[in-house]
Amino acid sequence: MEIVKLTLGPYATHTYLVKEDDFCAVIDPEINDGEIIAVLGQRGWALTDILITHAHFDHVRGVNGLPAATLRIHEADAPYLLPRNEELGMPFLKEEAITRPVVPFKNGGKIGPFTVLHMPGHSPGSAVFVAPGHVFSGDSMFVHGVPALDFVLSDRGAYMGSLQAARALDQNARLHAGHGGEGLVRDGIPVWV
Numbered sequence: 642m643e644i645v646k647l648t649l650g651p652y653a654t655h656t657y658l659v660k661e662d663d664f665c666a667v668i669d670p671e672i673n674d675g676e677i678i679a680v681l682g683q684r685g686w687a688l689t690d691i692l693i694t695h696a697h698f699d700h701v702r703g704v705n706g707l708p709a710a711t712l713r714i715h716e717a718d719a720p721y722l723l724p725r726n727e728e729l730g731m732p733f734l735k736e737e738a739i740t741r742p743v744v745p746f747k748n749g750g751k752i753g754p755f756t757v758l759h760m761p762g763h764s765p766g767s768a769v770f771v772a773p774g775h776v777f778s779g780d781s782m783f784v785h786g787v788p789a790l791d792f793v794l795s796d797r798g799a800y801m802g803s804l805q806a807a808r809a810l811d812q813n814a815r816l817h818a819g820h821g822g823e824g825l826v827r828d829g830i831p832v833w834v
């Protein structure tokens with residue numbers, strides 16, 4: 642699996658490009674000045690999928706500038722992708738609407754090399770993309786940090802359950818989070834769980 646990480650936007654969101662065989666995905670495209678398109682062009686990669694870990698605006702603002710590809714998000718966050726600032730309590734953020742069709746996924750879904758792990762808590766449909774040796778966690782797991790659980794639709798109780806589910810992950814897999822540093826999956830699991 643080839644991985645390119647871009648750090649984009651005012652919140653230093655990590656956008657990942659992932660290539661394996663004919664599968665090529667961008668994970669969480671934040672607003673950008675053509676950096677994502679440039680990487681695709683430089684490497685000759687044909688985008689097949691746009692994978693969204695959750696519907697927060699700083700993970701989706703780059704969608705509209707991407708070539709045609711299947712846009713995927715967990716079914717529980719899909720309703721918030723279009724009016725996606727309402728769930729943040731930030732309707733004043735007048736972001737451009739995403740109008741392309743969405744293909745929702747569920748826990749355990751298979752997408753290219755990935756299996757979906759639903760980790761509700763940060764948002765209802767927060768999801769983690771799991772491949773051998775790699776976990777792309779969005780805002781659901783960080784290295785040496787705890788996800789924000791105070792958004793309008795956050796659910797602390799659900800997140801405790803998500804952490805239990807995450808214990809089944811390969812603890813030696815690389816953790817590619819939506820913000821902050823890189824590490825191993827086990828660095829993203831609080832020791833008090």
Ligand SMILES: [Zn+2]
Nearest residue numbers: 695697763780
């Ligand atoms: Zn978020």
